[in-house]
Amino acid sequence: MSDYRIETQCVQGGYTPGNGEPRQIPIYQSTTFKYATSEDMGKLFDLEASGYFYTRLQNPTNDYVAAKIAQLEGGTAAMLTSSGQAANFYAIFNIAGCGDHVVASSTIYGGTYNLFHVTMRKMGIDFTFVDPDCSREELEAAFRPNTKAVFGETIANPALTVLDIEKFARAAHAHGVPLIMDNTFATPVNCRPIEWGCDIVTHSTTKYMDGHGAAVGGAIVDSGRFDWWAHADKFPGLTTPDDSYHGITYAEKFGLGGAFITKCTAQLMRDFGSIQSPQNAFLLNLGLESLHVRMPRHCENGLAVARYLKGHPKISFVTYPGLEDDRYYALAQKYMPGGTCGVVSFGFRGGRAAAETFMKHLKLAAIETHVADARTCCLHPASATHRQMNDAELAAAGITPDLVRLSCGLENKQDLIDDIAQALEAVD
Numbered sequence: 001m002s003d004y005r006i007e008t009q010c011v012q013g014g015y016t017p018g019n020g021e022p023r024q025i026p027i028y029q030s031t032t033f034k035y036a037t038s039e040d041m042g043k044l045f046d047l048e049a050s051g052y053f054y055t056r057l058q059n060p061t062n063d064y065v066a067a068k069i070a071q072l073e074g075g076t077a078a079m080l081t082s083s084g085q086a087a088n089f090y091a092i093f094n095i096a097g098c099g100d101h102v103v104a105s106s107t108i109y110g111g112t113y114n115l116f117h118v119t120m121r122k123m124g125i126d127f128t129f130v131d132p133d134c135s136r137e138e139l140e141a142a143f144r145p146n147t148k149a150v151f152g153e154t155i156a157n158p159a160l161t162v163l164d165i166e167k168f169a170r171a172a173h174a175h176g177v178p179l180i181m182d183n184t185f186a187t188p189v190n191c192r193p194i195e196w197g198c199d200i201v202t203h204s205t206t207k208y209m210d211g212h213g214a215a216v217g218g219a220i221v222d223s224g225r226f227d228w229w230a231h232a233d234k235f236p237g238l239t240t241p242d243d244s245y246h247g248i249t250y251a252e253k254f255g256l257g258g259a260f261i262t263k264c265t266a267q268l269m270r271d272f273g274s275i276q277s278p279q280n281a282f283l284l285n286l287g288l289e290s291l292h293v294r295m296p297r298h299c300e301n302g303l304a305v306a307r308y309l310k311g312h313p314k315i316s317f318v319t320y321p322g323l324e325d326d327r328y329y330a331l332a333q334k335y336m337p338g339g340t341c342g343v344v345s346f347g348f349r350g351g352r353a354a355a356e357t358f359m360k361h362l363k364l365a366a367i368e369t370h371v372a373d374a375r376t377c378c379l380h381p382a383s384a385t386h387r388q389m390n391d392a393e394l395a396a397a398g399i400t401p402d403l404v405r406l407s408c409g410l411e412n413k414q415d416l417i418d419d420i421a422q423a424l425e426a427v428d
């Protein structure tokens with residue numbers, strides 16, 4: 001299936017039924033799996049044979065869907081997690097522990113920023129946040145001898161900055177560490193970071209991949225390209241025996257293509273248990289089957305709305321990387337020439353009050369913290385997700401009091417523009 005184009009992989013990747021088997025991926029709604037002998041099961045526990053014994057570690061439904069996502073991203077292995085938060089936590093914690101350090105872009109999703117800056121710091125992992133537009137020298141200066149990874153988002157949520165993947169990959173590799181990228185907003189339909197040198201890709205599948213606001217989930221994909229052996233001293237977890245798994249050395253037993261995901265499953269999923277339910281994996285797969293059809297429509301609607309807002313006298317700024325005069329247009333054209341995403345952010349000449357009035361008058365766009373849904377949704381961060389912050393704190397977070405984030409769904413674009421137009425009429 002990996003020889004086929006991405007549209008075909010979206011529809012049919014990951015699962016190929018045999019003669020007389022279900023056409024759709026079956027939901028293996030079972031916590032456990034039965035064996036004839038203890039010896040048979042023992043081999044699974046020793047990772048000597050592959051198979052299923054307990055859904056916290058692996059479940060066939062999840063594995064089919066993970067295999068599809070691995071194909072879409074051009075990776076060698078993938079796993080599903082219960083959420084995007086779990087995916088980013090596992091991706092970092094799989095190779096960084098107490099006393100280690102990670103370089104991350106500063107314009108990442110707020111939840112990921114908290115995870116890194118607050119919770120993982122408590123675990124003894126230090127983070128240096130760099131401006132995604134920093135110079136090579138500034139990026140170089142962020143590295144330390146104990147740096148274990150570099151992290152960024154292809155299109156940042158909600159800042160809508162586009163990361164220069166090659167710049168970050170070059171710096172990471174020069175320091176012998178992998179580049180991990182959260183590709184939630186672009187999706188593999190619009191950008192495949194592995195083709196640009198990224199080593200590990202993560203997703204909040206809650207967003208476009210599911211696409212229907214139905215199931216929270218996450219995924220991690222390994223490119224299989226990062227040479228753990230070449231930097232064995234930095235990554236002992238992959239290159240020395242794991243005492244908690246009968247002395248297995250992951251990079252030896254599973255090769256570069258399988259080591260990262262196998263270790264992540266065998267250790268982190270075993271111990272933390274953030275498994276995606278097979279029901280949710282099934283729903284996620286329904287979303288994936290139309291991802292390649294939906295993404296162009298999200299982008300078409302996003303661009304139409306961004307262009308309309310850009311020309312409106314009551315609007316002070318519009319941020320959308322698909323707009324020709326956007327700061328990130330050139331990077332977007334390079335890394336995602338087919339389109340960016342459906343999320344647009346903008347501000348009002350009338351300031352915070354105008355934003356609040358606008359929100360009250362929307363009819364089609366619903367007020368939600370969610371993004372990347374089939375239904376258009378809208379958020380005024382200063383009065384919702386960021387309402388504890390004063391204007392100075394908002395400015396530090398890159399959010400102005402008048403900023404509104406609109407996630408364009410799959411509706412008719414003229415209906416979306418008409419809704420925005422009538423809400424703008426109420427604004428002073």
Ligand SMILES: *Cc1c(COP(=O)(O)O)cnc(C)c1O
Pocket residue numbers: 083084085086109111112153156157182184185203204205206207216217218
């Ligand atoms: C939503 C989101 C996350 C967190 O994912 P959840 O599924 O909500 O846990 C991580 N990264 C990005 C870019 C997101 O948009």
